[in-house]
Amino acid sequence: xxxxxxPDLKSVFAELRRGMHxxxxxxxxxxxxxxxxxxxxxxxAALGFELVHHPHQxxxxxxxxxxxxxxxxxxxxxxxxxxxxxxxxxxLDVETRLFDAPFDVEQLPHLKQPRYQGYLRQVRxxxxxxxxxxxxxxxxxxxxELRGRxxxxxxxxxxxxxxxxxxxxxxxxxxxxxxxxxxx
Amino acid sequence: MASLKxxxxxxxxxxxxxxxxxxxxxxxxxxxxAARLRTREEDAPLGPVLQRxxxxxxxxxxxGESVCLELSLPVRAFLGHLLRAHELVTPEAIRGYVQELxxxxxxxxxALAVTDAQAAVLALERMAAAIERxxxxxxxxxxxxxERVLRAKAGADGYSVRERFLRxxxxxxxxxSPLRALVEPGDWAHAAFDRSAEVLAQAREAFLxxxxxxxxxxxxxxxxxxxxxAAAACYTEAYRELLPLYERARRQNLxxxxxARWLDHYGRQGPARLAQALPVARVRWQGQFSDAAVxxxxxxxxxxxxxxxxxxxxxxxxTPAIVSLSVLRTRLSEALPQADLLxxLAQALPxxxxxxxxxxxxxxxxxxxxxxxxxxPETALERADGRVRYRPLPVLAAAP
Numbered sequence: 001x002x003x004x005x006x007p008d009l010k011s012v013f014a015e016l017r018r019g020m021h022x023x024x025x026x027x028x029x030x031x032x033x034x035x036x037x038x039x040x041x042x043x044x045a046a047l048g049f050e051l052v053h054h055p056h057q058x059x060x061x062x063x064x065x066x067x068x069x070x071x072x073x074x075x076x077x078x079x080x081x082x083x084x085x086x087x088x089x090x091x092l093d094v095e096t097r098l099f100d101a102p103f104d105v106e107q108l109p110h111l112k113q114p115r116y117q118g119y120l121r122q123v124r125x126x127x128x129x130x131x132x133x134x135x136x137x138x139x140x141x142x143x144x145e146l147r148g149r150x151x152x153x154x155x156x157x158x159x160x161x162x163x164x165x166x167x168x169x170x171x172x173x174x175x176x177x178x179x180x181x182x183x184x
Numbered sequence: 185m186a187s188l189k190x191x192x193x194x195x196x197x198x199x200x201x202x203x204x205x206x207x208x209x210x211x212x213x214x215x216x217x218a219a220r221l222r223t224r225e226e227d228a229p230l231g232p233v234l235q236r237x238x239x240x241x242x243x244x245x246x247x248g249e250s251v252c253l254e255l256s257l258p259v260r261a262f263l264g265h266l267l268r269a270h271e272l273v274t275p276e277a278i279r280g281y282v283q284e285l286x287x288x289x290x291x292x293x294x295a296l297a298v299t300d301a302q303a304a305v306l307a308l309e310r311m312a313a314a315i316e317r318x319x320x321x322x323x324x325x326x327x328x329x330x331e332r333v334l335r336a337k338a339g340a341d342g343y344s345v346r347e348r349f350l351r352x353x354x355x356x357x358x359x360x361s362p363l364r365a366l367v368e369p370g371d372w373a374h375a376a377f378d379r380s381a382e383v384l385a386q387a388r389e390a391f392l393x394x395x396x397x398x399x400x401x402x403x404x405x406x407x408x409x410x411x412x413x414a415a416a417a418c419y420t421e422a423y424r425e426l427l428p429l430y431e432r433a434r435r436q437n438l439x440x441x442x443x444a445r446w447l448d449h450y451g452r453q454g455p456a457r458l459a460q461a462l463p464v465a466r467v468r469w470q471g472q473f474s475d476a477a478v479x480x481x482x483x484x485x486x487x488x489x490x491x492x493x494x495x496x497x498x499x500x501x502x503t504p505a506i507v508s509l510s511v512l513r514t515r516l517s518e519a520l521p522q523a524d525l526l527x528x529l530a531q532a533l534p535x536x537x538x539x540x541x542x543x544x545x546x547x548x549x550x551x552x553x554x555x556x557x558x559x560x561p562e563t564a565l566e567r568a569d570g571r572v573r574y575r576p577l578p579v580l581a582a583a584p
Contacts, residue, residue: 016465017465017466018466019464019465019466049465060464060465061464061465062463062464062465063463063464063465063466066463066465066466067460067463068456068459068460068463069458069459069460069461069462069463069464070464070466073459073462073464073466074455074458074459074462077455077458077461077462078450078455078458081443081446081447081450082447084439084440084443085443085444085447088344088345088436088439088440088443089344091343091344091345091348092345093432093436094345094436094439094440095435095436095439118451119447119450119451122450122451122454122455123455141464159462161439163442163446163461163462164438164439164440164441164442164443164446165435165438165439165442166442166461167441167442167443167445167446168438168441168442168445170457170461171445171446171449171457
């Protein structure tokens with residue numbers, strides 16, 4: 001296959017290689033990937049990457065040689081888990097609330113509860129400035145948009161919902177661990 | 185005995201009281217009732233009214249608690265029907281009436297075998313009652329399920345995600361799924377209805393000459409058909425309404441449970457597993473500076489203008505001050521004997537610092553044959569970096 005013929009190869013790779021999730025709302029880039037999906041999948045496979053097309057209409061790149069996410073991604077995950085936990089504590093439909101309306105950055109629960117602060121400390125987020133940096137990471141990875149003091153989640157944030165849905169399988173080995181710990 | 189009209193009139197007069205009792209599944213005390221009625225601006229004295237309602241069997245004292253009143257079961261069902269506030273009926277209750285229907289169909293078959301019209305009529309009456317019970321229960325469950333679905337959809341049930349899932353799951357497992365037996369071909373209830381329909385058809389043919397029995401068979405058959413149609417409609421509609429809600433609640437519950445699992449694991453064991461679960465490519469080119477800080481540092485290195493080294497003349501004063509003991513020992517052995525070891529060292533090392541001079545003195549004195557028996561008079565050594573007062577140590581020869 002002649003990969004030179006792939007349209008927007010450079011700009012697509014420039015976005016994907018830095019961990020960006022390209023969603024339908026990104027317009028031309030998403031459409032390019034959508035229309036030439038097979039060719040792009042082959043191209044990235046030849047480079048040792050996996051181009052993933054998520055059912056919620058976004059693309060991202062997986063590095064087959066890399067078995068863990070960068071620190072910024074982990075900070076995003078902790079941020080999102082806290083947000084999901086907070087929403088479900090309020091009895092809200094988590095998915096609907098996450099994607100239907102923006103969040104006021106000042107009202108985020110992350111630094112307002114000691115339990116959440118403890119989680120954030122583990123990824124070196126201890127104050128408002130560090131939390132602001134996490135919001136920038138969410139934007140950088142394509143998980144969210146920041147408009148002034150409003151945070152609007154994009155479709156790729158579904159990855160964190162998937163993470164929760166897969167928890168049983170992912171943490172299956174961990175199931176025995178709490179019992180073992182409790183016996184000590 | 186009071187007339188139906190006067191009883192209904194009494195009920196209408198005290199609608200608020202009846203509604204309050206109907207809303208409370210646990211019953212209410214007279215004072216609780218009074219408090220509720222005050223908020224509804226009903227000022228009639230409560231005591232005589234309650235007494236009258238007790239006499240008529242409209243309300244009853246809760247067993248073991250005479251101060252607590254509740255609606256009697258038939259009145260509760262009647263009001264529930266009028267207010268469309270349906271209560272769920274357990275599948276066991278429906279099963280009981282389906283079994284009754286099956287049993288009476290067998291009784292009808294026995295009556296048919298001996299052409300006993302009396303027994304056939306009795307069996308037909310009981311079959312009709314059982315069929316109407318099943319229809320009523322299926323409709324009640326349908327209404328109750330829809331009511332709960334609407335409350336959950338509106339988010340007006342006030343439950344947490346977990347509680348809502350448990351309740352919807354219970355609706356699904358305990359009330360809707362068993363109703364499937366009424367409409368699923370081959371299932372126990374469906375098979376019982378088929379058998380009953382068959383027996384009714386046979387009985388109608390057999391009792392053609394007994395017009396009353398034949399007509400009764402036709403009426404019961406019509407009831408059976410109506411009940412089956414109603415049960416199918418109720419099940420289908422309840423299923424259609426409840427399925428999306430069930431799926432939604434189940435998904436919400438999985439998300440909530442998964443989130444809690446991750447946070448628990450992360451809190452105890454750190455972010456390693458979380459990092460593994462969210463793979464994403466992050467490619468950095470080697471040799472290419474993409475970070476502004478690194479770029480700035482590189483530019484600073486390129487622009488670095490080093491300062492000239494100090495002139496050689498200045499550097500001469502800083503000759504290494506290390507003294508070699510072996511060289512000194514050789515030189516001293518050639519100049520033995522010496523009356524004053526330190527004076528000889530001072531002359532041999534004119535530029536050495538005082539500390540090096542003392543180090544050399546100690547190093548040599550312990551490895552030479554010295555005469556320490558006579559105490560020489562004290563003298564002093566003046567150096568650029570200090571003054572040492574000492575007694576001279578004569579050196580006789582090199583160490584044996």
